[in-house]
Every structure is written in structure tokens, then in C-alpha cells.
Amino acid sequence: MSRAFTREEDSENAIAGIGERPVSEHRNLVTENGLAMIDAALGALREELGAAEREGNRERIALVSRDLRYWASRRETAELSVPEADSDVVRFGMRVTIEDEDGNARTWKIVGEDEADPAQGMISHASPMAAALFGKGVGETATVNGKEWEITELKVG
Structure with a gap:
């Protein structure tokens, strides 16, 4: 198959010899702190990607892009869950x-x-x-x- 028909991210992953980070099949329940952690990871990775692009470091671009896709997916599927203050049984959070x-x-x-x-x-x-x-x-x-x-x-x- 012609390389013209390959996705750019496949090419990036081949450069670094990496695969995608596995995403859990479980619901993506998060606490307020967990949601903030995801947002912080996304921000840091965006900055890191910019730096890697300025340097032209293709391997680093591939690794950061993979992690960015993972965290973007986790942010998109995040379900904020806060337990009721008066709950008398074990709940998430x-x-x-x-x-x-x-x-x-x-x-x-x-x-x-x-x-x-x-x-x-x-x-x-x-x-x-x-x-x-x-x-x-x-x-x-x-x-x-x-x-x-x-x-x-x-x-x-």
C-alpha cells in the first residue's frame, strides 16, 4: 500500500516504535481532584508537544502525541462523581x-x-x-x- 494512504499518527508511532496507551473498558469516573489532574496533564503535554515540534524531535513528538491522545480521550469520557454528604454506604469518592x-x-x-x-x-x-x-x-x-x-x-x- 502506498504511504500516501497511511495516517500521520501511524507514521509517528512507527518512528518511536510505540503503540497506543490502553484505555480501560470501565466507566471513567473521576473525583474533582482527578478531573483537575487530567486537565493539568493535557496542559503540560500541549506545552511539551510545542517544544518537541520546535526542536524537530520526531520521536518525542510521537510519544507526546500518543500521551496527548490518551489524556484527551480520558477528558472526553470523564464523569465527575461527588458522593452525597450524608451517605451511610460506601460510594465513589x-x-x-x-x-x-x-x-x-x-x-x-x-x-x-x-x-x-x-x-x-x-x-x-x-x-x-x-x-x-x-x-x-x-x-x-x-x-x-x-x-x-x-x-x-x-x-x-
């Missing part, structure tokens, strides 16, 4: 404190996939733990990987 049989406690905030950072206490709404917790209230238990966790506290935000 809430902080949930759980305790195991040995008394070990953990606090998780349930956030969007792009915002998730377990080391910072934020888990994705698509994670098995979040799925097990959704719709349950204080005193109820959730089982994940054969381990029971009791919900001991819920907070909005």
Missing part, C-alpha cells in the same frame, strides 16, 4: 476505613483509575476491594481474596 480479623486497619479513598495510587491510600473504583465495599455501611464486612474486612468508618472527601 469516599474514604473508607476497614479492619481485618487481626485488628489491622487501612483507610482507602475510592477514586478513578487514573488517580489511583495505593501507596497514597487511593484505590480505583474498578479494583476488587472497591467492588467488594460498594453499597456497604459501617459494621458490614467485605471479603477480598479470602480475607474479611469490617468497615469501621466512612467519610466524604
Whole structure:
């Protein structure tokens, strides 16, 4: 096939030997912070793309363009979700404190996939733990990987 019939982005990706970033099949729920994070990423990438174009760095242009397409897609599909302040069951965007049989406690905030950072206490709404917790209230238990966790506290935000 003639190169005249190839898309420019395919050519850019071939230069860098990269593929597209995979996009999750789950709903793109986001917190207010998650939405701000996406907007910041888009702004930074637009600036970076301009710099790469001025330098003529084709490989960097391809990488940044790929990331820009990913974040533009995530922004387009973002669904801002804010939990009700008086909710007495686990919802997206809430902080949930759980305790195991040995008394070990953990606090998780349930956030969007792009915002998730377990080391910072934020888990994705698509994670098995979040799925097990959704719709349950204080005193109820959730089982994940054969381990029971009791919900001991819920907070909005």
C-alpha cells in the first residue's frame, strides 16, 4: 500500500516504535481532584508537544502525541462523581476505613483509575476491594481474596 494512504499518527508511532496507551473498558469516573489532574496533564503535554515540534524531535513528538491522545480521550469520557454528604454506604469518592480479623486497619479513598495510587491510600473504583465495599455501611464486612474486612468508618472527601 502506498504511504500516501497511511495516517500521520501511524507514521509517528512507527518512528518511536510505540503503540497506543490502553484505555480501560470501565466507566471513567473521576473525583474533582482527578478531573483537575487530567486537565493539568493535557496542559503540560500541549506545552511539551510545542517544544518537541520546535526542536524537530520526531520521536518525542510521537510519544507526546500518543500521551496527548490518551489524556484527551480520558477528558472526553470523564464523569465527575461527588458522593452525597450524608451517605451511610460506601460510594465513589469516599474514604473508607476497614479492619481485618487481626485488628489491622487501612483507610482507602475510592477514586478513578487514573488517580489511583495505593501507596497514597487511593484505590480505583474498578479494583476488587472497591467492588467488594460498594453499597456497604459501617459494621458490614467485605471479603477480598479470602480475607474479611469490617468497615469501621466512612467519610466524604
